[in-house]
Amino acid sequence: MSNGPPIIQVSGLKKSITNAARTVKILQGIDLSIPRGQFVAIMGPSGSGKSTLLGLLAGLDSPTEGSILLDGEEISGLAEDQLAVVRGRKIGFVFQSYHLISTLTALENVLLPLELAGESNGMRRALELLDRVGLAGRSDHYPIQLSGGEQQRVALARAFMVRPPILMADEPTGNLDSANGQHVLELLLELNRTEGATLLLVTHDATLAGHADRIVRLRDGLIVGDDLRG
Amino acid sequence: MADVFTWNSARKIAWREARAASTRFLFVVAAVALGVGALTGVRGFSQSFRTMLLRDARKLMAADLTVRVFELPTPEQNSVMASLEQAGVARTAITETVSMLSTRASGNPVLVSIKAVDPAVYPFYGELKLAPPAPLPQALQADAVAASDDLFVRLDLKVGDRVKLGASEFRIAAAVAVEPDRMAGSLNVGPRVLMSRQGLERAELIVEGSRAAQRFLFRVPAEAPGIEQVRKKLKEAFPEGQIVDYRETHPLITRGLDRATRFLSLVSLIALVVGALGVAMAMHSHLQQKMDSIAVMKCVGARSGQIMGIYTLQTLMLGLLGGVAGIIVGLGVERAFPSLIARYFHFDPGIHWDTGSAVQGLAIGLLTTLLFTLPPLMGIRRVRPSLILRRDMEDARPAWRERLRHGKASISVAGLILGGMLGIVWWLSDSLQTGLYFAGGFLASVLILLVIAAGMLAGLRRLTRRVQQALPATVRHGIANIYRPGNQASALLVALGVGVMFTLTIYLLQTSVLAQLAASAPPDMPNVFLINITPKERDGIANLLKQHAGGDPEVVPVIAARIVSIDGKSVEDLLPKGLNRRFLRTRSVTWRARLPAQTEVIEGAFWQPDHQAARKGALFCASEEAARVLVARPGARFEWVAGNKRFHARLACIYRSEAVRMGSNLEFLFNPGALEGLPTLHYAAARMKPSAVARLQRAVFERFPTVTVINAADVLAIVQEVVDQIALVVRFISFFAILAGAIILASSVAGTRFRRIREVVILKTLGATRGRIAGIFSIEFLILGGAAGILGSVLATVFSLLVLKRLFQVDYRFDPWPHLVSIAATAAVANAAGWLASHRILAQKPLEALRESL
Incomplete structure (x- = not known):
């Protein structure tokens, strides 16, 4: 873990959604600082705002109030396409429902972030990553031809493809049985170790969170606990 | 469960679901609306047009009854018409022909279509409007004509200018704004020039043998003999005349309208089928997304039939909405039509709500939609309730063996669709044969298109794979x-x-x-034709042509003659239908001493150059086509009538011509002398540089103003x-x-x-x-x-x-x-x-x- 400036610096972060009838306050003022290389687990009951926080940190939506510094860059006021570029460069994402592109093969899905960044020499790394997640032989298979666990492993390879400094994972094992879930988690931690990324993991699962350096707990859009461990 | 699942519930579910997928279904409704719109528009317009033809029939004919012939009437025919006149039937004659007209300023003559009327009585019905407005008798003096707008534009004319037409000069008295019987007229090439019958005489355009159309208009007042009786008398007097009365729509126009309607209906049907394909595709993808709901419904006890009921209702709702929207689109199409055909029918038949077309369009729209949605609807039966447990497989396509097993059902559905299409086309075209052709053609086209489309897609995919990284x-x-x-x-x-x-x-x-x-x-095919050349003008025209076109110009004598009988059998009975009936009318015939070049006798023998018709009897040869239609072999005895003369001639030979020269292309060649004494006109033709045609037209018009030069x-x-x-x-x-x-x-x-x-x-x-x-x-x-x-x-x-x-x-x-x-x-x-x-x-x-x- 480095002692330099934090890779994520959040202050006064609020997010509300206004329906026709009423305004729902999802995040009510979050202040959070995450040093480079830290593994942070974000926990909390359903509706506590975990996924929204993760989404805002990744620039997937704009906050109602507050600021987010990502690797020293203020992203809360950026336009959508600028956010896309930031994401492509700095963030790897793993979703609960894998979210692979159904019209692309496993290899093409892994190559995608690099291609979107305008680079074309990623074949070797993509194959190597697929090999590391144990899918070297399935590179030309379409998502539909892969099991849930396999799809999530492709998603892991895709997330690490551009060597992002930050990796965000939202319930990455939520849709998997325990054996597959365990396998994916091990791969995630192993890859994170070798790639040296900052890992933000949203989870309900205390065992999963047990691997983290720090556990941040949310309730009703506020941080109610922040434990730095061992 | 089945007891509580009523049609009412089905309707509610269907409506709720359709509302939820409103954007997609909006497109579906639009696609159906386009097809139904095109169909009802075409048929509605056709119906309005027909109604208008019947309602305004008298105005469109300018009379109660008309007779059209292509020769001047014989004395007998004149006396029949005179006797009708005595019985109280009013009559007026119209002569229509083409000729050349020029101004002194331009010098370049223009081909115009002449219509000569008696301004005192024409038209019996409707109104001929002039601009500036003037009563017809006053405007059409013997030295004046009225012309359509396009002539004013082409020759840069204004009212009061003088033009040369035939042998005389005329003053342009007005422009023709509305001509009620324009549609019923013939020879509508070039701008219209309207003149009085005295004017026509002054122009000296009609000589004996001229092929002008004579149209006799009759008004049959209540006190006169009934229209049926008048018609019968005229039919006897003018066996080859075309007789039309106001109780029927003009046969030529209605025949054209019928054909056009049938053809355009089928084109519209293609649009409708394309729209219906859209409905099928939308329904398919809709049902794909509803797989879970369908599986859940089956889990809680709904039967396939009930679920199919829900989606069939939904389809019908879409078809109905599309159909109703289509009827509105159809009104727009109907309104657009008059402007599309304005060049030929310059009037507005008005928009009439035609319930028949609307109901037909709606029914066909619904039926087509339902037919094409059958395949996805039938697919509902194959959804298994266990699907909700295996969501991941939602997108998987079954293996081909699996699909083959469903083949039987698919074939019946395809049969049903084809049968339905056949029925619809049968309904639209009143012809089972057309229905069969359409359904067959449709099946073949869609199959070919599908195969090619699938091939293209597979090829593209393979190609992309190969050059993937590039x-x-x-x-x-x-x-x-x-x-x-x-x-x-x-x-x-x-x-x-x-x-x-x-x-x-x-x-x-x-x-x-x-x-x-x-x-x-062919390069030597004539591109300039000269018609209406009298025997007196023949040599002068030949010389002029030689000067302008060079070579040996072809000037052919032509006589208008009609076949009456073959070997004693009336030709009327020999030619019962279709195009062949042209042989009932007057044909152009010529004479020749020798067999023309590039012509080969295929049966019989051509006469000797010195054959004397007066002594040995008249002979003629017929073209291969004419002989085939008339079922005549050499030796057959034909009775002909030309002018006032009846004569017999024997068929000497049947020939096949490869020639492009006009004279050799006539259908009947007589031996010289056979046609002696009959009113003769000459036709000429030449091949010349297109740029030189105008000069020839000017030269001919200067010296022979009644000769028409057609480029x-x-x-x-x-x-x-x-x-x-x-x-x-x-x-x-x-x-x-x-x-x-x-x-x-x-x-x-x-x-x-x-x-x-x-x-x-x-x-x-x-x-x-x-x-x-x-x-x-x-x-x-x-x-x-x-x-x-x-x-x-x-x-x-x-x-x-x-x-x-x-x-x-x-x-x-x-x-x-x-x-x-x-x-x-x-x-x-x-x-x-x-x-x-x-x-x-x-x-x-x-x-x-x-x-x-x-």
Whole structure:
């Protein structure tokens, strides 16, 4: 873990959604600082705002109030396409429902972030990553031809493809049985170790969170606990 | 469970679901509306037109009854008409012919169509309007004429100017603003010149033997003999005359209208079928998304039949909505029609609500929609309740063996669709044969198109695989999107391809038929024709032609003669139907001492040059075609009538001519002397440089003003104008098919909306900009549209080639431009339609969409 400036610096972060009838306050003022290389687990009951926080940190939506510094860059006021570029460069994402592109093969899905960044020499790394997640032989298979666990492993390879400094994972094992879930988690931690990324993991699962350096707990859009461990 | 599941519940569920999928279904409704609209528009217009023809029949004929003949009446015919007049039936004569007209200033004579009337009584019904307004008898003095607007424009005329027409000069008294019986007239080439009968005499245009059309108009007052009786008497007096009375619509016009209606109805039906394909595709993707709901419904006890009921109701609701919207579109189409055909029928038949066409359109719309939705509806039976436990397999296609097992059901459904189509076409065209052709042609076309489309898609995929890394990522992703589950690219290609094929075929035929005909004409084929040459003018014209065209000009004597009987049998009984009945009318015949060049006798023998008709009897030879139609062999004895003379002649030979010269192309050649004493006119023809024709026209007009010089290029231009007009109407209707295809594309894109949203947010999450995503989508739409354009273009080429070869015997010359433009335009239309349905997807915030499935 480095002692330099934090890779994520959040202050006064609020997010509300206004329906026709009423305004729902999802995040009510979050202040959070995450040093480079830290593994942070974000926990909390359903509706506590975990996924929204993760989404805002990744620039997937704009906050109602507050600021987010990502690797020293203020992203809360950026336009959508600028956010896309930031994401492509700095963030790897793993979703609960894998979210692979159904019209692309496993290899093409892994190559995608690099291609979107305008680079074309990623074949070797993509194959190597697929090999590391144990899918070297399935590179030309379409998502539909892969099991849930396999799809999530492709998603892991895709997330690490551009060597992002930050990796965000939202319930990455939520849709998997325990054996597959365990396998994916091990791969995630192993890859994170070798790639040296900052890992933000949203989870309900205390065992999963047990691997983290720090556990941040949310309730009703506020941080109610922040434990730095061992 | 079945007890509580009533039709009422089915209706409620169907309505709720349709409301939830409103965007996609909006496209479906639009596609059906286009097809129904084209159909009801065409048929509604036709019905309005027919109603108008009947209602205004007297005005359109300017009389109660008319007789049209192509010869001056004989004394006997005149006396029959005179006796009718005595009985109280009013009569007036109209002479229609073509001639040359020029101004002193321009010098270049123009071909005009002359109509000479008796201004004191014409028209019996309706009103002839002049501009500036003036009573007809006052305007049409013996030295004055009225002309249509186009003549004013062409010769830069104004009212009061003087023009030379035939042998005399005339003053332009007014412009013809409305001519009630323009449609009933004949020889409508070139601008109209209206004159009095005295004027016609002054112009000296009609001499004995002239082929002018005489139209006699009759008004039958109540106190006179009944119209049926008058008609009967006239029929006896004018056996070859065309007799029409106000109780029937003009046979030529109604026949044309019937054919046009039938043809355009079938073109509209194609648009409707394309629309129905859209409904089927939308229903298919809708049901794909509803698999879970269907499985759940089955889990809680709903039977397949009940669920099919829900979706059948939904289909019917869509068909009904589309049909009703289509009827409104149809009113627009009906309104657009008069302006499309304004050049020939310059009046507004008005918009009449035609319940028959509307109900027919609605019924056909509903039926077609239902027929084409049968396959996806039948698929409901195959949804197993266990599906909810195996969601991941939602997109998987069953193996081909599995699909083959469902083959039986599919074949029955296909049979039902074809049977339905057959019935619909039978209904629309009143002909089982047309129905069979259409249904068969439809099946063959769709199968061929599907095979080609599937082949193109597979080929494209293989090609992309091969050059994968060489392609930019955006292009690769765009291409990959085409194969997205639920995209139904083949069906889309077929739908759009059919529209392109139809529109492009019409265009190719329109532009190439006449051009090819002109281009493939033999180099020595005459391009200038001179008609109405009297025997006195013959030598002068021959000399003039020699000066201007060089060589040995061909001046052929022509006599108007009609066959009465063959070997004692009336020719009326020998020729019962169709085109062959032209042999009942007066034909142009000529005489020859020797067999013309490039002509071969195939049966019998040509006469000796010194054959004396007076002693040995008249002989004639007939062309192969004429002999075939008349079923005559050499030796047959024909009775002819020419002018007032009846005579007999024996068929000496049957010939086949390869010649392009006019004189050799006549159907009947007599031996010299056989036609002696009959009123003769000469025709001449020459081949000359197009640029020299005007000079010849001027020279002929100066010395022989009653001789008409016809430039083939002008005639071709007139024919082209007619062809263009027809093509415009067909294109207008076939454009609906393209539009329906585009809407289907939009509907298919809307149908894959959820998948697209998911992909957009994943791509955005992974760092794709909106520009990049827009690029990927555009590539997908452009390739689909381009492929449909190529498909339609290839098939249009094949069709045009076949039609040109088979029907017109001319070669097809490939011009890449129309094809390139079609492909580019189809791609553009597809791109626009695709974006119409997906532009909102691009603005989607990633987190909102991810929330639902994170």
